[in-house]
Amino acid sequence: MLRMLLGTSALLSLAVVVGFSPQDQEKPRREWHFSPQEDSARFARMNAEISEKIEDVKKSIVGAEDKPAAEVFKNLQMFKQLKAGQVPSIMETWSRSLGTSCQHCHVVDQWAKDDKPEKQIARDMVNMVGEINTNLLANIKNLNSKNPRIVCWTCHEGRIKPPRPPWAREFQRKD
Numbered sequence: 001m002l003r004m005l006l007g008t009s010a011l012l013s014l015a016v017v018v019g020f021s022p023q024d025q026e027k028p029r030r031e032w033h034f035s036p037q038e039d040s041a042r043f044a045r046m047n048a049e050i051s052e053k054i055e056d057v058k059k060s061i062v063g064a065e066d067k068p069a070a071e072v073f074k075n076l077q078m079f080k081q082l083k084a085g086q087v088p089s090i091m092e093t094w095s096r097s098l099g100t101s102c103q104h105c106h107v108v109d110q111w112a113k114d115d116k117p118e119k120q121i122a123r124d125m126v127n128m129v130g131e132i133n134t135n136l137l138a139n140i141k142n143l144n145s146k147n148p149r150i151v152c153w154t155c156h157e158g159r160i161k162p163p164r165p166p167w168a169r170e171f172q173r174k175d
């Protein structure tokens, strides 16, 4: 139950994230280095794909947007208590936050399946973000903001892997 609450509070803050940047989403998952070189064709493809798939999902739930998500979708562990109409927006936000498209976490069009490890990683990330916001960041005194929050974008900034500091050579990995 606690986890559920954390997830939900993280989720509320996730929903406000907008914006994205180009990304090398086709690199293998274990590729460490992110090339910030812009690839506008790939970026455009990614955006088109996200929009198309989000439209598909929205169409498939027309009229049921205000129903509990658990009644409309088949395999929700975290978002059961949301309205169904909120799920596509979260998916869009995550895709843009990671600079990737649905296929990074799903076999496209088989949304309920749990066959990609990235899908479970995303759930674990939601719990991590909830934990940081609720139990860690909230207890740091004298911060400027009254209600400081991290979201997926805070670390990922449109990349599958958060960047390492450019000067930190010792962080470089070969795998």
Ligand code: HEC
Binding pocket: 049, 050, 051, 053, 054, 057, 072, 073, 074, 075, 076, 077, 078, 079, 080, 087, 091, 092, 094, 095, 098, 100, 101, 102, 103, 104, 105, 106, 111, 112, 118, 119, 120, 122, 123
């Ligand atoms: C970073 C990983 C990630 C990305 C990217 C992502 N999803 Fe998801 N998606 C998830 C997770 C995790 C769940 C399950 C949430 C839960 O357990 O409550 C989910 C659930 C869903 C569901 C509900 C399926 C069901 O019936 O249970 C749909 C529909 C969906 N995603 C569509 C999309 C679409 C469309 C895109 C691309 C625009 C997308 N997702 C991008 C991780 C992702």
Ligand code: HEC
Binding pocket: 014, 029, 030, 094, 098, 118, 119, 121, 122, 125, 126, 129, 150, 151, 152, 153, 154, 155, 156, 160, 161, 162
């Ligand atoms: C505090 C920083 C931070 C935040 C916030 C964060 N992540 Fe992550 N994320 C990471 C790190 C670090 C990794 C591991 C990268 C690696 O493999 O070295 C990671 C990896 C991932 C991966 C696996 C990427 C791959 O290799 O395929 C997914 C999926 C992911 N995060 C989704 C999310 C989602 C969704 C959110 C928001 C709910 C989120 N993350 C928020 C730091 C963060």
